[in-house]
Amino acid sequence: MSKADNIVRVMSPGGSQVTDHSVSAERARSLYETMVLARTFDEKAVSLHRQGRIGTYAPMAGQEAAQIGAVAAMPDRDYLFPTYRDHAMFLQRGVDLREVLLHLSGEGNYIDHEDPADLTTFPITIPIATQLPHAVGVGMAAKYKGDDVASLVSFGDGATSEGDFHEALNFAGVFETPTVFFCQNNGYAISVPRERQTASATIAQKAQAYGFDGVRVDGNDVFAVYDVVSEALENARNGGGPTLVEAVTYRKGAHTTTDDPSKYRDESDAEDWRLEDPLDRARTYLEEEFGWSETDEAATQEWATETVREAVAAAEDHTGLDPGEMFEHAYADMPAHLREQRRQLVDEPQVDH
Template sequence: MTQHALHPADDLLPRDIPVQLIDPTGAPVTDEHFTRPDNDALLRAYRGLVEGRRINDQANALVRQGRLAVYPSSHGQEACQVAASQVLGDRDWLFPTYRDSVAVIARGVSPADTMTLLKGDWHSGYDSHEHRVAPQATPLATQLLHAVGFAQAAKHRGEDTVVLALCGDGATSEGDFHEAMNFAAVFHVPVVFFVQNNEFAISVPLSRQTAAPSLAHKAIGYGMPGQRVDGNDVAAVLAVLGEAVDRARAGGGPSLVEAHTYRMQAHTNADDDTRYREREEVQAWIARDPLTRLRTYLTAEGALDEETEAALAAGAEEIAAALRDALNADSELDPEDLFRYVSTTRSPQLTEQWEQLRGEIDRSIQPTGGH
């Protein structure tokens, strides 16, 4: 096995203060290491923020209408979602969580197909290989092990693929998280762990998840660098994640990026977040909204005007309308699908069961005689 050089401890430690390139007021911040992306890249990201916010709002409405079974909103976390997609190349892979629908859509998956899982029809409604997006996962942290294995396979094949593995702060308390980190570091695979620290794992605050100075500090225990970033500053997230992806592609191995953000809405529509956090706390984060922050910056730079803003809003509305139409249409169900995808070759037992069900269906739709 090829050995890789151990890193000095100082090279692995994250900053005391998260990286920030645009402050909450929309003013630029100079950083000695990270360069703010140019306005073209930021305008592309802003479009993603506008569309992501509209998708979140529309999905929440569809839950109330009974068209979605559940929706874990990323309202307020859209900067992480958009940046996660934007830093990846065509050959790279995204391994999302259940809350990362906006990132999946930004990667090219249609909104309607993305919502298939949350509608309850299938485990995944899109072709993972076509879009290079793994199926969204509801169990915490399981996708991290899959991501590391995928990155190891890509390395063996000699590909320049980088895998971006997303998770939340709650997932860092799972054993799968630590196993994935350890394997990735020992085998020096091209994977970036991106932790969206939104302060709450359902109802459990971060203070009950870890006693470490930050989640990024966990990286040093596995021999990989960790970095902290303002997760509501899309410019900073693009810069920090972009560097981590470039490092992995160049053979530098895995790294961990912790984005400090906030879950503005409940865990899902089934959750009552008033039981475990105060409204004042939620309101305080409104001033850090990633969308308004970038809008202010781009407007001051002269890169965003009312006409462009209106065009972006109209485009986002078209996406919402298409999602609405798709989910308002009744699904065409085929009962044989219950048996069609169990195994490559259907067993005699499954064949017998299908024939029994088909007979019952045929009898139920036959007209009955009567006087």
């Protein structure tokens, strides 16, 4: 049996451990706290979109363990290539929440403050799978230079149907690049279920065709994801070449704030363990192993709510955008209806319309 046929777990879905695990109390708490922050942020972002305060948002609720476990395994010097759904990856990476929100409201992003020479957290990509060849290229460059780094690229199950996925894995296999391909298999690519995406039994097994290991991990088990990704990154840095990690998880919410999943999916189709909340599982583990109390829980929830509230206030205090600018650069002679709109918005905004 190859590694790709098993699923790696630390926590059993119903609670308690299935494998020996040596995570420290400090790390376990910190991973859980970031998961709570991510969930709180996610819920707030959905409501900010509903109120017209940010643009379209791709919720990640249900995928916190996969995203946070993977990034927690990365030293700062390793390169991260995230996607449009990876907000929790940014939080674990230490990117300021205010910056994440500014980006979502169309006002630049953290990259604006980065010296390109220090850039290790790349901007999100929206075109599916285009970031995979980039991650391989950066890994190849690092290998040529003899740098002790690896790159981790995140993508979804749908991305595995793109040419870029196959080209990237092929190159990585041939040139043994220090790349971890981190697939969050959340069951759907918008409305397309995993079964319609590929006839392979697993996504992890695809690695075999390119000459390297694929590993399937329970993506709702933050400790298992952390272990699997740590090992894959270490192997990559030590000259062992790439690994494909399939983190099996479930998107609890909609594809984006402009989607209605009730039109195409029935949650009873997913295996029960995939529907189990990754936060509940981590909290149960903390309670069983480290005496996590109701007071700890209440304090964490309060801290997360307050941190998100402050970040929203800080982002909305930012006055970088001039609303008048949206009327510029399109017409040499502005049509009458736009002149009227500009008058209402820019010239006489106090008038009641």
